[in-house]
Amino acid sequence: MTVEQHTGAGPALRPGLREKKKQRTRDALLRVALELFTTKGYEETTVDEIADAVEVSQRTFFRYFAGKEAAVFAVQETVESHFSAALRARPAEENPFTAMRRAVAVSWETLEETLQPVVPLELYMRTYQVIESTPALLAVHLRRSAELEEETARLIAEREGLDADSDPRPRVAVAAFTGVMRVAGGLWGRGEDTGVDALRRLTEEHLDHLGPALAGDWRV
């Protein structure tokens, strides 16, 4: 059994019937899973239901996804590496915060076309809301975010010519930044407007407060 776990970056050279079938099965499983999660809820959806809907055995589902959770976060992986790429592409002159802010902005602008081959943007957005509102998923999401944060800190350290292991500043800055991002994300998840624009606006708004909030005395 070989089954590529990640979508992109496969060999893809002369797909062959076998590869194409695998891809189709994976896509079908993913789509059906997200569709069910977003309609009847994550906890309420059984792996058997997903497998049945795609007409494969439960065992096969687990060969494509490490677990029920994995299906939820499969798309998220794409989004995250999309952000990392955007950050790497930022010019060296920008300071850490500007670079992160713009990387977020850019990666959201181009999100739709990046995701299109995998799932429609709208389904992804709905999935994101399921994550924010399902305790078990939120927990995993936060841990994953922490990992992305670690990676981001290393990127920032590199940009600034610092050693990420000995110098705490990159981590601290990134922690503060993503902390704010998370607050915005949480608010968005609890709000009504589920569009990308609403999320973008909320984020900008909150990031604007980062500097002043740390200054200290708000009562002036």
Next chain:
Amino acid sequence: MTVEQHTGAGPALRPGLREKKKQRTRDALLRVALELFTTKGYEETTVDEIADAVEVSQRTFFRYFAGKEAAVFAVQETVESHFSAALRARPAEENPFTAMRRAVAVSWETLEETLQPVVPLELYMRTYQVIESTPALLAVHLRRSAELEEETARLIAEREGLDADSDPRPRVAVAAFTGVMRVAGGLWGRGEDTGVDALRRLTEEHLDHLGPALAGDWRV
């Protein structure tokens, strides 16, 4: 079935044999669970093993703890409310950051005596390391931290006479603060020195960088 889920704040007026037995069972389950988790690992420990060691049925374990995880975080609950209390006790003149910093410092100083009745401090510290090094537990921990963060933001907002729902600044400040705390906690979890002092020192060190890190240009 009534079984008080939390340790403190019970009636405790003239315990009675029944209450005492319940308390003993719960304590035994908790201690044995943490002991097993910290020695053979969380995933490797079965609920049956815990129950057997205490000589109760598996079903009884689940009547005292909502799940395997709940046992791990039972102590953490105490620690968290201890911190909240310390923050509430901070004088109003202190600015948000100072208040949070000192609340952390104070609550750690008095941690041992607070925990003593429940579990030895050393066992708690070991448990904390298990949390940091077990993905499933780390995930839950982060979600719980997010909830504490929410509560803390409300406290801060109240101190400053702001509305936590409309004004993003309390949340942002708290997010930045706890983000840094988490980084320090993570480093401590991966380090060798497992004492409280090491954790305290790391925290102070990282918090000192919060202001400067946000200033922007680190290359001067």
Next chain:
DNA sequence: GAGGCTAATGTCAGCCGCTGACAGTTGACA
């Protein structure tokens, strides 16, 4: 294009976490 190789899938048995239902036991209190 028949046959062999191997990847993908299906089937089955079983572990573990967790829950509802029901029955048995044991403190509490009149």
Next chain:
DNA sequence: TGTCAACTGTCAGCGGCTGACATTAGCCTC
């Protein structure tokens, strides 16, 4: 002492997940 309620045990069962083994089906060679 007897009644009631609280606590516990037993049992059956679901859902997530895994290892082992048999079956199917794409691929490649002669």
